[in-house]
Amino acid sequence: MSDSDGKKTLGIRGGPRSGQVKQSFSHGRTKNVVVETKRKRVVVPKPGAAKAGAGSPQSGDPSKRPAGISDAEMERRLKALAAAKANEADEARQRAEDEKRREEDRQRRREEAEAKEREQREIEEAARRKAEEEEREKREAEEARKRAAAAPKAAEPQQPPASPADAEAEASRGGAAAKAAPRKVERERADDRPRGNKARDDNRRSGKLTVNQALSGEGGRQRSMAAMKRKQERMRQKAMGGAQEREKIVRDVQVPETIVVSELANRMAERVADVVKELMKMGMMVTQNQSIDADTAELIIEEFGHRIVRVSDADVEQVIDSVEDKPEDLESRPPVITIMGHVDHGKTSLLDAIRNAKVVAGEAGGITQHIGAYQVKTDSGAVLSFLDTPGHAAFTSMRARGAQVTDIVVLVVAADDSVMPQTIEAINHAKAAGVPMIVAINKCDKPQADPMKVRTELLQHEVVVEAMSGEVQDVEVSAHTGQGLDELLEAIALQAEILELKANPKRAALGAVIEAQLDVGRGPVATVLVQNGTLRQGDIFVVGEQWGKVRALVNDQGDRVQEAGPSVPVEVLGLNGTPEAGDVLNVVETEAQAREIAEYRHQAAKDKRAAAGAATTLDQLMAKAKEDESVSELPVLVKADVQGSAEAIVQAMEKIGNEEVRVRVLHAGVGAITETDVGLAEASGAPIVGFNVRANAPARNAANQKGVEIRYYSVIYDLVDDIKAAASGLLSAEIRENFIGYAEIKEVFKVSGVGKVAGCLVTEGVARRSAGVRLLRDNVVIHEGTLKTLKRFKDEVKEVQSGQECGMAFENYDDIRPSDVIEIFEREEVERQLD
Template sequence: MSDSDGKKPLGLRGGGAGRPGNVKQSFSHGRTKNVVVETKRKRVVVPKPGATKTAGTGAPAKGDPSKRPAGISDAEMERRMKALQAAKHQEVEDQKRRVEEEEKRAADRERRRAEAEAKEREEREREERTRQKAEDDARKVREAEEAKTRASAVQAEPTPPAPAASPRSAPKPSTAPRKERDDRDRNKGKGRDDARRSGKLTLNQALAGGEGGRQKSMAAMKRKQERARQKAMGGSVEREKIVRDVKLPEAITVQELSNRMAERVADVVKSLMTNGIMATQNQTIDADTAELIIEEFGHNVVRVSDSDVEDVITVEEDNEKDLLPRPPVITVMGHVDHGKTSLLDAIRNAKVTAGEAGGITQHIGAYQVDQDGTKLTFLDTPGHAAFTSMRARGAQVTDIVVLVVAADDAVMPQTIEAINHAQAAKVPMIVAINKVDKPDANPDKVRTDLLQHEVIVEKMSGEVQDVEVSAISGQGLDELLESIALQSEILELKANPDRSASGAVIEAQLDVGRGPVATVLVQNGTLRQGDIFVVGEQFGKVRALINDQGDRVKEAGPSVPVEVLGLNGTPEAGDVLNVVETEAQAREIATYREKAAKDKRAAAGAATTLEQLMAKAKDDENLTEMPILVKADVQGSAEAIVQAMEKIGNEEVRVRVLHSGVGAITESDIGLAEASGAPVFGFNVRANAPARNAANQKGVEIRYYSVIYDLVDDVKQAASGLLSAEIRENFIGYAEIKEVFKVTGVGKVAGCLVTEGVARRSAGVRLLRDNVVIHEGTLKTLKRFKDEVAEVQSGQECGMAFEAYDDIRPADVIEIFEREEVERKLD
């Protein structure tokens, strides 16, 4: 279609500026339309010749106001002229820079071309010399052979005349070199022809001129010279095969196998196909198949296990000269509310107790105290029964245990547990008898009670130091610190700070702003910022180190507690941290550990045989499970809650923790809770906004707790509601059948005398014959005389008929009872 499409173009009548005109538009089917069009002529501002000249000289011209475009002031005109001048100046500068860059590029091209030509020339000269030398050697060998042949011919035929032999034998030495020269010239011409016909011109060829910018490497030149030398010496010599020791894991890809053997992938695939295995380079083959291929290629097989990746974490034996004194690690243990944290607060002059919910410690805290120039590292552990694992971890990484016992409460269950942990870890103990300032304090009772658990204090002629202290008044704190210093001197604690760091994770949490954070107690070596480490199933690079005061530090030596940032996930509390050389090693070790842990969990959860599976299903048939989700602020708290949940329940009901983790409650947690019908328990964490909205929409219950007592009690109460109610039978009366009557429409009716208690219409009944239960059911009717009654008292006669049972005889006894449901509770 054309632009006009057969229609008349729009036109204007009259040429006056600003004058209206009518345009007649034609449409299909004879329709027309008149349009009024007004045109305005655009005013073009042309600078005066004088102004242009002035601008060229650099002085801005203000111009005559009468000849300037309307609405433009002197300042505006001056600004425009300056901008025009600056633009022209910039254009000149750009043109100059472009010319300089073009000249520079031309010089570089010329230099690269000259270098390439020089290299090419040297290469040709080297090849010419090599070839000339090879020809000379070949000619000498050939001349020697001809001389030998002629000598043997002369000895065999001494009679031929000399002049006749001379013309025939003379041209022979000269014909061979001439032939070789002709062949060489012909090959040279052929090579030039091939270069001429080699194809498209590349950028390198254009820049370097003819041969291209890419040159052969020195290794290629050496190989070429070696081949020419071997060819001149009379044949190629096979290179000696290098036999390698190939490390072979349980499974390996074909590509990796070929790399380890230094063989071509195609050759390895071909060998596999010869053995009947169709595999590509990216497919995985088992160790036995790979071993066959390795032996076929003539290499040695070195079998390695997946666990060998951890061999990079070597346990170095430190030299005695490198060991330096280190601060002691003191763990404060004891029963709940015996004043452990308050005692530590008094030593540190801090207020940690005020920050804990319910006034009880629910996290492990690591602190460092400077006591007269000596550093002391303290670990504060929870005393609540649910935090057994935390106390066990504290005892494992410590040097000295301070056992805090309240003078007014004596030895309690968690005190005994702390003693057992300390004795199992073979750690020296110092007994701190706290709250001696109370009126009902009895320190001697504490010492006597400790005797029952094989803890004999010095006042009882034992070896365990004991100090009477008060966290409130500060009494005995100096004596306690002196006892700790004395004990650490006896232990002679030393470590090597100049080696790769290793330590233990005291606590781990998921911080909103900082990501996964682990509180690590460095046990050996020095942990520095930037170190690559692996801890349990996680790895990372130390992004920042934060001490117990909240300050950033560059490094942490032995016995120093620090928060480590830079992990890829939250580790388990109690995991060991090791520094490795490369991130690849750390990732490999973490991947192996994660896979091993997953396989272990799968093996533990799977039934080994069908019979065991059926038996488990039968056992769980009458078992009711209460599923829950737990999210906590730190790893240790989550672990303690899960362990407490596992202890709740009996053979009828149990609590099952579907998922436990660290950090805020997320939308995925709500989705899992909805799918399994489980409530979500948040311990010192909250649900984010999407999770709250999802919980409201899906009807998922979220409960928040800050004290572990309340959480355990609520779960116990909820689990108790799942228990089936206990049914109790209360016997309310007995009746003896005196006579049996047949009534039309009813059946047999027993004429009875209530001998004991009361007979009720709604109660259950049993029919006894010779003290044996014949039938158990309900009454169809209970009548006295001809009236239906609700109950009949003792000593009165009545008529009874059983529901759907007629086998009643005189002298039978009817037992009347009521059932009562009693609610049960978990212990």
């Protein structure tokens, strides 16, 4: 092997095969490695060696080997010798490879050192050129200043040129200065950007970056490709002479009393950061989520060059103003029928017979507690929407809401009971709503039924049926036997045909909430009767103080549907809170509109409640304080399964009480009784009333620990009776006086240590020391008090019978005279009950 050229390798006779392998390392370094493959040496014994083995040491001839060495020992030594030769060959090859690698490393380090020296020389050369350039420019700038200072003197008329030759020299100097000026400006522009930018820009465009530039890091930050493209675009537009900056668009910005900063920026189509910056310049440290007043917003809008349009908070509801429907868009819709009547007159049973479904079994005590909405398809194919309203007096307001959304009222009157108080209320509701009425005389299968009596009593309330030559249809029916059901459906269809009910299913939906409740698994659920338009899944709506997005629609059969047209009752899922029964549902375009309208309505209702509960003058405050002191209150928390039941219970509570005692509902809500309700009840010392709801486990534990009473009810009668009994316990007991005797004073004695003592004769009844006494003079009460002493002769006694004489002395009173009459009475307390 030769170390000088590095090409000759150590080999073994037999010709090793060699090759090169390229290795890659980090930072782009590579290296070629020579790899040799040694052929396996095969030793073949020569022919006849076994026969002529006398001269060979491998033959095992004892005469040719050292003494005392066996054949096995000889074989072992031969193998050891072969292994040593192989190891020696491997070590020689490894030494050759290591030497070659060290030589390559030395060569690479020499090249890197030379490259660094070249780069250093280039940097020093560039610095030297830059210093020379700056020195030259400084000299030229000094000369230019001197020429500029000399130019005004040459222009003065009092020193004309001495000769034409001087004028020509001056002109030549001026021309040289004029030629030098553009070059100077060009050099100044070149100096404004970092040295070497031109070369880097060219390299940026070509996509090349040399190793020297990367290692030296000249120039710091470089312009991006996007900046280069923008520069080229500006140069191209400037060359073409067009594409000037666009004119700013001036917008009309609507601003309410208060507005959020981000919403203001959105309405102006400006960046939020710019709006916040302007507010900070005005000294207002606000964020994009804070609100500002209209005056501040006006200053910001004018600063950005827009026009302000002031609106009030109530204008947010203008987006849901009713739209006039075109006659060609109107289509026929099913009628909405409300079943009304007195409690237990068979309203739900009649609807049950029409629907062929058992609804009564699901109501506690067979009494309808909620408004139910159902759709029925008759044998003739007509679709009817029914509303079943409770008949109990506590649900008057619920029936009123039912009459407001209905087209036809079916007044159910029992033939055996005839007209009852709730029947009269239903008639008044129907008349107030201007809704046509159909009288269904129910329970005609009973022996004591008298339909004619019903028709006659209806005349007293200005309801004249057809049998009495009037215009109101009447049908005799029996929910038990099915009698007259077909005639009733025909009468409803005839009345609906006369009304010509139409609606536009292509517009945004408009509906009324019949009932609302908080379902444990589904959240707030509202039963909505669509009155106009079509309600679809995914619609964004606002209903009362709540808003939401339709997550699902469930019809009266419990099936999910994609949409609901006019006169279709559906359960709507997707509200953010439980609305009030009777609220109007309107579909809007965006969530922002829905949220804004709901927040405005919530704030307006809050302000209204605050104004109603606040006293405005000092006299009102004093009267209210005096009233609160004289009136005892029974605080109650009410939780019900649906909104309508909660409202009815609250109204029933408000009717309980008199001028001394009243029931105050601290909170009425929908859903299960929670730990928060228990905390409020404990703080107020109030019981919790649950109507068709139960307390969850944490609430039960908290109630047991804090001693809060929870009562559960499923029928409203029992609830009202219990609350009335509890409120009666707050009434102060009535004090009654029972006169037990009279005594007349005969003489007055003065006794030392006691004072004046009256010698009396008991003229009527009995005189007792424990009783109360009044002193009458000429039948006028002079004093009322108690006896200090009652004596019979010299003995103190408890009572003195009529006809006997005794001595009496009053407690802390001495003005007694003969002929005065003493009235003796006893007081007893009598418990009172609320009516």
